[in-house]
Amino acid sequence: MESETAQAQGPEETPMHDFQNGALVTDSTKEPPSKKPRLDDAPASDNNAHNGAPQRVRGLAPVKPEFIVPSSSKTKPEPNTDDAAEAARHEEREGEEKGKKKKKKPTGQNTNRTFGKSQDEKGLCPSRIFSPEFSPGECQWGERCRWEHDLRTYLKEHKRGDLTTFNGVCPVWEAKGKCFSGWKCRLVGSHMTERETADGRKELVLIEDEERKQKARPLVPFASEDGTANLASAEAKIALNRKKAKTPRADAYGSWLEKTSKELEKVIHNRHFGEDGEVESKADETKEGKEENRARYIEPPFLPSEKRRIYFGPETPALAPLTTQGNLPFRRLCIELGAQFTYSEMAMSMPLIQGYKGEWALMKGHETEMLPPAISPGADVVQGYDHSKDLRFGAQIAANKAWLALKATEALSMYSPHLRVIDLNCGCPIDLLFRDGSGSALLEHPSKLERIVRGMNGVSQEIPITAKIRMGTRDNSPNALRVAERLILGGYESSTLGLGAPGVAAITLHGRSRQQRYTKHADWGYISECAAMIKRLNEEKDQVTDTVRDPDPRTQPNGGKVYFLGNGDCYSHQDYDDHVNNAGVDSVMVGRGALIKPWLFEEIQAGQYLDKSASERLSLIEKFARYGLETWGSDEHGVGTTRRFLLEWLSFACRYVPIGILEYLPPNIQDRPPAWRGRNELETLMGSHNYKDWIKITEMFLGPAHKDFKFEPKHKSNAWDGEAEG
Numbered sequence: 001m002e003s004e005t006a007q008a009q010g011p012e013e014t015p016m017h018d019f020q021n022g023a024l025v026t027d028s029t030k031e032p033p034s035k036k037p038r039l040d041d042a043p044a045s046d047n048n049a050h051n052g053a054p055q056r057v058r059g060l061a062p063v064k065p066e067f068i069v070p071s072s073s074k075t076k077p078e079p080n081t082d083d084a085a086e087a088a089r090h091e092e093r094e095g096e097e098k099g100k101k102k103k104k105k106p107t108g109q110n111t112n113r114t115f116g117k118s119q120d121e122k123g124l125c126p127s128r129i130f131s132p133e134f135s136p137g138e139c140q141w142g143e144r145c146r147w148e149h150d151l152r153t154y155l156k157e158h159k160r161g162d163l164t165t166f167n168g169v170c171p172v173w174e175a176k177g178k179c180f181s182g183w184k185c186r187l188v189g190s191h192m193t194e195r196e197t198a199d200g201r202k203e204l205v206l207i208e209d210e211e212r213k214q215k216a217r218p219l220v221p222f223a224s225e226d227g228t229a230n231l232a233s234a235e236a237k238i239a240l241n242r243k244k245a246k247t248p249r250a251d252a253y254g255s256w257l258e259k260t261s262k263e264l265e266k267v268i269h270n271r272h273f274g275e276d277g278e279v280e281s282k283a284d285e286t287k288e289g290k291e292e293n294r295a296r297y298i299e300p301p302f303l304p305s306e307k308r309r310i311y312f313g314p315e316t317p318a319l320a321p322l323t324t325q326g327n328l329p330f331r332r333l334c335i336e337l338g339a340q341f342t343y344s345e346m347a348m349s350m351p352l353i354q355g356y357k358g359e360w361a362l363m364k365g366h367e368t369e370m371l372p373p374a375i376s377p378g379a380d381v382v383q384g385y386d387h388s389k390d391l392r393f394g395a396q397i398a399a400n401k402a403w404l405a406l407k408a409t410e411a412l413s414m415y416s417p418h419l420r421v422i423d424l425n426c427g428c429p430i431d432l433l434f435r436d437g438s439g440s441a442l443l444e445h446p447s448k449l450e451r452i453v454r455g456m457n458g459v460s461q462e463i464p465i466t467a468k469i470r471m472g473t474r475d476n477s478p479n480a481l482r483v484a485e486r487l488i489l490g491g492y493e494s495s496t497l498g499l500g501a502p503g504v505a506a507i508t509l510h511g512r513s514r515q516q517r518y519t520k521h522a523d524w525g526y527i528s529e530c531a532a533m534i535k536r537l538n539e540e541k542d543q544v545t546d547t548v549r550d551p552d553p554r555t556q557p558n559g560g561k562v563y564f565l566g567n568g569d570c571y572s573h574q575d576y577d578d579h580v581n582n583a584g585v586d587s588v589m590v591g592r593g594a595l596i597k598p599w600l601f602e603e604i605q606a607g608q609y610l611d612k613s614a615s616e617r618l619s620l621i622e623k624f625a626r627y628g629l630e631t632w633g634s635d636e637h638g639v640g641t642t643r644r645f646l647l648e649w650l651s652f653a654c655r656y657v658p659i660g661i662l663e664y665l666p667p668n669i670q671d672r673p674p675a676w677r678g679r680n681e682l683e684t685l686m687g688s689h690n691y692k693d694w695i696k697i698t699e700m701f702l703g704p705a706h707k708d709f710k711f712e713p714k715h716k717s718n719a720w721d722g723e724a725e726g
Helices: 082-086 088-097 151-158 171-176 210-215 234-241 248-269 287-295 328-336 349-353 357-363 402-415 439-444 446-459 480-489 492-496 524-543 573-583 592-596 600-606 614-632 636-653 681-686 691-702
Strands: 192-196 202-206 271-273 279-282 393-398 422-426 465-470 506-510 563-567 587-590
Touching (some): 248 402, 248 446, 393 402, 422 439, 439 465, 446 492, 480 524, 524 563, 524 573, 573 600, 592 600, 614 691
Parallel strands (some): 465 506
């Protein structure tokens, strides 16, 4: 990497790096320890010079001259493909649902995002996977079975060779004392042995370590032996798929919504309807007319029950719901690094109520996410908050109709009850959801959004309901202030009927419009305005002058306090502290910043920058690989799945520019660096934008990729504006 040829290349042309026996070939330069630069002398603004240093150029990372790679030509960035990549999972599911019809030829930016097949040449029969060689289970298919039944033949001819990484020890067996992949494990040699039977034969058997199993006992009583929780049973998903699972609360609430819809129509348009449905006359707008409107009020079948109280504060940074990247291993890594709240990837309501296993798998959480968050002893919590019952994991769903959201919410409360909150996505900008009327499209229909939130509160039992919104759908027409006020107090027409507040417990505002997608800077000035309004509403709820809109205590969640979180462009502890102290938000939700450097949560806790060395960052990648094998299995399929999601994360992690090579701080998430080289070969490798180098990094822990493995990166250029946030 020190050659003249390498120096003349930009980020897109970074050459692949060489490995010998699975190890990176580096120079002998000793890596510097973690540094903690101070910000005492940081420039007041981007345009001011610092101690004679050149002025900071907007949009360009200030890399020190000695680390810049001279380039004779600049590569023109290709169009940003992140929005299409974010929608890839949902488009893939939509294609599966329509698979019975004529297949449409794929078009667009991500048609080559195929990952090949990670599977054995011939699989081992399920009846043999966990059994000793001479004591196999009974195969239900008998002679018609197409799987291999001879264990030694499978291990010798059909199974790929064992990995040499992780010191040759299966990370699942090392952590749990038992490998859940059995003979299919790619490191099975570490937990198998050959014993002699009574008749003198040699038998292959699997080993379980009882001491490790005892140490790996679940942290919470409802977690399974593999350390996960909240996953719906197979029986529940089958019942949903066959429409045998009942949702009585959602059905009753849906019927009530239909009965009150005509009354709401009367209030909105001041109309009276005759028996034939024709308009007879306008309603009396006098005091008597208003009283008549109130008399029409129909009690809903379920008022929001005594919800579990929640808390957001400066010491509780949250990880945003991230499509694809917000998987369990990455969330587990962020929890370990200091994140206090996490969210599932955005799940679609229709697949949930249809029992689609891929969507329900998103609700699976790790046992560390089921523990209470770490909060300050003197935290200003709401009355009735029980910290021992609090959790760190919430679910996010998307829906375009009230009945869909209600049924999905009730299904979640029944089959995945260990959720901190159920969050309604009202901000996703991708076209697939927007055209369908969900995501950010709900911002254009605030009354519909209010009905959905109100209904979700009525059927979610003790789980609080929250919402994540954007500033609006168009740049010049922000309406988040009106939407937030409606979610807190309720609209005029519903308040006139005495329906009370919709019952939202917290609101998160992403400081961009739908039209912006993930470009330009987040508008924290607008977020601050919204925070001030919500604070005023929280303080003045008991002093509302309009008695028609006086909040009903029975409909007030969280003791009457609505928490407010900001989201967008948080990339350092300085950003976080500034937003909490000056924008007035209760906490900050971090998305892209955590993808680029997950130790951002560590920085927030420490209150200073951490200059992670390349080896420290590589250890985080190793942890992800270990957690991935624990989550998806250590067999060939699990290794392939772990590699795929690790590559997705590396497509963001490569954007990190070490603060040790910056001329001055703070860094900006939107800044793009010139072509640079690191302080050693490993740091240069981890900053490479060549996806073949990313594959090389995965091979350090997951072994050589399968011959059929393919990976087309989301980010084919230095287009840094994308974010896979729900």
